[in-house]
Amino acid sequence: MTIAKTPPAVMATNEARPLAIRNSPREKKRRWLRVGAVLLLILGAAFAGGPILWMLSSSFKSNTEIFEYPPRLLTENFSLDAYFSILNDPTKVRFFINSYVVSIAVTLLTLFIAILASYAFSRFEFKGKRIINVVIVSVQAVPPITLLIPYFGLVVGFGLYNTYPGLILTYMVFTLPYAIIMMTGYFNTLPRELDEAVRVDGAGSWTALWRILVPIATPGIVSVGIYTFMIAWNEYLFALTLTRTEDMRTVPIGIQLLMGQHSYEWNEMMAMSILGSIPVVLLFLFFQRYFLGGLVSGSVKS
Amino acid sequence: MSITSKGPRRDASRGGAPTPQTTESQTGASLPVFVNKTPNRARWNDAKKKGEPFAFLAPVIVLIGVLMVLPIGIVIGYSLFDNVITNKNPELVGVDNYIEVLTNPTFIAATGNTLVFTGASVVAHLVLGLAFAMLLNTNLLGRFSKAIFRTIFVLPWLFTVAIIAVLWRLLLNPSGVVNFLLSGVGLADQGTEWLSSPELALATVTFINIWAGYPFFMISLLAGLQGIPGELYEAATVDGASWWQRFISVTIPQLRPIIISMLLLDLIWTSQQFALIWLTTGGGPINVTEMLSTFTYKLAFSRYEFALASTSAVIILALSGILAFFYVRHQRARD
Numbered sequence: 001m002t003i004a005k006t007p008p009a010v011m012a013t014n015e016a017r018p019l020a021i022r023n024s025p026r027e028k029k030r031r032w033l034r035v036g037a038v039l040l041l042i043l044g045a046a047f048a049g050g051p052i053l054w055m056l057s058s059s060f061k062s063n064t065e066i067f068e069y070p071p072r073l074l075t076e077n078f079s080l081d082a083y084f085s086i087l088n089d090p091t092k093v094r095f096f097i098n099s100y101v102v103s104i105a106v107t108l109l110t111l112f113i114a115i116l117a118s119y120a121f122s123r124f125e126f127k128g129k130r131i132i133n134v135v136i137v138s139v140q141a142v143p144p145i146t147l148l149i150p151y152f153g154l155v156v157g158f159g160l161y162n163t164y165p166g167l168i169l170t171y172m173v174f175t176l177p178y179a180i181i182m183m184t185g186y187f188n189t190l191p192r193e194l195d196e197a198v199r200v201d202g203a204g205s206w207t208a209l210w211r212i213l214v215p216i217a218t219p220g221i222v223s224v225g226i227y228t229f230m231i232a233w234n235e236y237l238f239a240l241t242l243t244r245t246e247d248m249r250t251v252p253i254g255i256q257l258l259m260g261q262h263s264y265e266w267n268e269m270m271a272m273s274i275l276g277s278i279p280v281v282l283l284f285l286f287f288q289r290y291f292l293g294g295l296v297s298g299s300v301k302s
Numbered sequence: 303m304s305i306t307s308k309g310p311r312r313d314a315s316r317g318g319a320p321t322p323q324t325t326e327s328q329t330g331a332s333l334p335v336f337v338n339k340t341p342n343r344a345r346w347n348d349a350k351k352k353g354e355p356f357a358f359l360a361p362v363i364v365l366i367g368v369l370m371v372l373p374i375g376i377v378i379g380y381s382l383f384d385n386v387i388t389n390k391n392p393e394l395v396g397v398d399n400y401i402e403v404l405t406n407p408t409f410i411a412a413t414g415n416t417l418v419f420t421g422a423s424v425v426a427h428l429v430l431g432l433a434f435a436m437l438l439n440t441n442l443l444g445r446f447s448k449a450i451f452r453t454i455f456v457l458p459w460l461f462t463v464a465i466i467a468v469l470w471r472l473l474l475n476p477s478g479v480v481n482f483l484l485s486g487v488g489l490a491d492q493g494t495e496w497l498s499s500p501e502l503a504l505a506t507v508t509f510i511n512i513w514a515g516y517p518f519f520m521i522s523l524l525a526g527l528q529g530i531p532g533e534l535y536e537a538a539t540v541d542g543a544s545w546w547q548r549f550i551s552v553t554i555p556q557l558r559p560i561i562i563s564m565l566l567l568d569l570i571w572t573s574q575q576f577a578l579i580w581l582t583t584g585g586g587p588i589n590v591t592e593m594l595s596t597f598t599y600k601l602a603f604s605r606y607e608f609a610l611a612s613t614s615a616v617i618i619l620a621l622s623g624i625l626a627f628f629y630v631r632h633q634r635a636r637d
Binding site for chain 1: 369
């Protein structure tokens with residue numbers, strides 16, 4: 001076997017390569033490119049992850065150490081006190097319960113309604129389809145601040161001010177359009193023959209949808225669900241305006257309330273930020289594959 | 303069915319003969335019930351078929367109608383009256399509110415700030431998102447390290463705006479870590495007031511928004527990059543195209559539809575940003591970071607000028623509507 005015949009792909013390590021090739025200008029250039037790319041990646045990681053790392057580190061400090069000079073990433077007095085003081089305070093735990101209740105309810109209801117609507121969009125031709133579709137796409141662009149004032153009136157009028165249903169219903173207006181668009185895109189990628197075969201066998205569309213289409217579409221549904229949960233978990237403006245009492249506040253508002261109280265408890269705010277981010281970060285990490293795929297096939301290619 | 307069909311009556315009907323209950327006695331005609339029934343059933347089936355998609359769509363139509371169309375109607379109505387909600391019998395004032403809002407110096411300043419904030423954010427989101435996506439798409443990295451870096455780069459996007467605002471208030475505190483690092487290399491003075499100095503505040507909130515928003519571009523563009531057929535690059539390389547030429551003549555044209563969608567969506571979303579501003583600067587100092595959203599919110603919930611706030615909200619809606627028009631048109635063209 002001569003050197004010239006060795007395919008480049010086989011030469012996995014530098015050592016295996018002949019010196020002449022290793023030092024060729026092309027290889028040299030490639031090595032410099034790799035060094036440059038890795039440097040840029042590290043810079044990028046510092047830019048993206050540095051602040052998050054600081055948040056984590058600050059949550060383990062005592063409040064007096066937060067602004068010590070010079071600042072240190074790792075403190076000698078590592079402590080979980082900030083976390084304990086949040087988890088032992090019923091008012092603060094309540095923020096988390098509220099956020100979970102609202103976000104899970106919004107996610108389930110959005111998924112149910114969006115599955116129905118997307119099925120109609122994906123599998124039926126009907127009068128007005130285009131118009132309804134355009135309305136749903138453009139509804140995404142309606143600014144929350146525009147709806148805030150009339151909602152305030154409506155929610156108070158229906159007696160939903162400072163209640164879970166008030167928040168859940170308003171959030172769904174923002175989660176549904178996106179969910180329907182993503183899910184319709186996903187349903188469109190599934191062959192029609194699947195559910196049509198069931199309908200020919202005498203089952204109705206309802207059965208075809210829930211028995212056939214939904215199980216196959218699980219990856220898409222999961223990604224839509226995560227996205228919906230994220231929107232609901234992160235919502236700020238309506239949570240701020242449509243609730244009044246501390247026991248109805250969600251996490252984003254709760255963090256702000258910590259900022260207002262007595263002095264700034266930075267370590268507690270950071271601990272609460274970490275606790276408040278865990279659900280979304282975990283969901284994302286576990287379902288990354290589903291999620292990124294679904295997001296792209298739905299939003300970008302719809 | 304199989305049991306009943308054993309009966310003689312069923313056998314007769316299967317044979318095509320009319321059942322004993324023909325309507326001869328009523329109509330005098332010899333038409334059996336079955337023939338009469340068929341068009342009815344067909345019509346019923348037809349109606350059911352036509353109505354079916356609407357049954358599936360009913361919850362959405364009701365929700366969007368009650369919680370989107372109705373409120374927009376209400377807010378437009380409010381904007382035409384004087385002092386709604388606080389006054390029991392508001393007076394119709396026509397376009398007076400619009401004149402008042404459009405000539406309000408704070409509103410004009412807020413429009414300018416929103417333009418700067420949105421324009422700079424969106425451009426930076428695209429540039430950073432594309433740069434990160436291309437770094438992650440090179441063949442210089444292994445699968446595992448790619449996954450690690452991708453996760454790190456996505457991080458800012460996983461944190462809610464309220465948390466991002468609090469975090470950057472800590473980082474940018476005059477005695478915080480950013481000043482420590484920047485003064486170490488001589489780029490800023492110790493004690494720089496990033497968020498409360500009128501010269502720096504707008505740039506600072508824009509920077510925070512850039513940091514928080516680029517991953518969304520990165521994710522979509524990365525998927526787009528992975529979808530570009532390798533042959534296109536090979537062909538360009540054979541033709542002797544340089545890296546830059548390949549970028550301009552292959553990468554950008556291939557990503558164009560995604561880029562346009564993302565730009566329009568980001569323009570819509572960034573111009574509506576509220577929480578980030580509200581929790582970092584509150585629109586201050588002296589209006590330098592006042593956005594259309596914070597301006598409207600303050601009118602309504604600090605000054606209780608609901609009619610003027612509604613007017614401002616309708617103007618924002620109209621501006622978003624223009625962007626939405628282009629977005630819908632673009633999405634349709636792609637379908």
